Amino acid sequence: MAGSPGAGKTEFSERYITPVLKQIGNDITKGLGQKDIGAPSAKTLLIRIDADEIRCFLPQYKKTNVETQTKGNAHVVQRAVNRGLDILRDYCLTNDISFIHDGTFGNYSTMEKIIKRSIKIDRSIYIYYLYLDPLAAWENTKAREYIDGRNILKTKFIEQYFKSQENVERIKQNFGNSVNIHCILKNSSNKVIDIKFNQPGVELYLQSQYKNGVIKRYSQEDLMDLLN
Template sequence: MLTPDEQKICDAAIEYVKTQKSQLVERYASLDVVKPDTNPVSVFMAGSPGAGKTEFSLRLLQQIKTSDINVVRIDPDELRKGMPGYGGGNAHVFQLPVTKLVHELHASLLKNKQSFLLDGTLSNYATAKQNVERSLKRGRSVYVYYVYQDPLQAWKFTQAREKQEGRRIMKETFITQYFSAKDTVNALKTEFGDRIVVHLVVKNSDHEIIMFEKNIRSIDSHLKVKYSKESLEGAIR
């Protein structure tokens, strides 16, 4: 629940997205920067906060650019920074405004046949399923990259990032997204089968890739998670 003051900030940000939609689409998904593609692709990042998704996605985009393919990268954290009232420590206030802006950008990218990479946790199955379906209905290739980091180490990274950037992740949110991201990816693969491609990326504490499994059927077949929700709650300080 948001406080009355937080709700005012949230409402103002929602109004900002509503009234500035055209300008925001032009800023983040300009056709002048990323042209339509005859065979556009949709890339979805997945994994807990602090797992190293952003670092991996930026490296991936560098590799893609060498193939003369232009991709729009949608980063909810970056979108949040551009909203009025954002101050790092109140990141949770902007969840709904950011979701609405991502929806608008996603719709524009699909309409304009632009390739994109959506950098998020992919922890909400209903939203993820809808987004994947929208891409598949348009004949787009869909790739999901699930990035895994030991949750205790990932939590440390989120705490270090909070000190540096002021961006706060609540403990409860972290734990929920840690488990639900994996469950969502597994459920998407079960639902869509060979219509989507799922890759598993495992990182160590230095953010180095120590495992890269391509086109997998299930995360659980390659990665054994040793934590339950209860044990992780007790382990995180």
């Protein structure tokens, strides 16, 4: 997965993983000629790795408390979260387990290592890039902080918004047809309004949407002024 915080990547990945698991279960059932093998029996074949879920296991992690107006410390425990991600990814790659990596794609060196290793062992790689207007995505992150206690600094949000685009583009340029990019466009109401598969890059896709007036281009300075 790739896209800014608040773009709806987790929701999309959860919707995506369910039908895939069902199909895996059906395929296993047909292959073995058994009736009672379904999606629950196939869960180990495809998992979702999510930093937010790992963070909740850390006793040092503090969520935002709206009642006491105490900010969370997600950024403080990020190094520990990254270590947890490393362990899970390594386990999946070592044991030939397919996984959905639910994140922003904001760290190029990390994603490059995963992709290089995946290519080396002949795994298929699909990047689902979700675009939601950053103003709407920012509102989603603030609502999420109120409901779930998960917070993100504005500067970090802006950084991840741009890095997610840049890194996917860079990965495609460096690895070519070894990586498949699918672009998903959402409107301000969080509804998917367009999906394009096997795109040559994120930038070309977004440029077409800019030209058609579907989305607006922002600079980092714009977002610093507009987000509050």
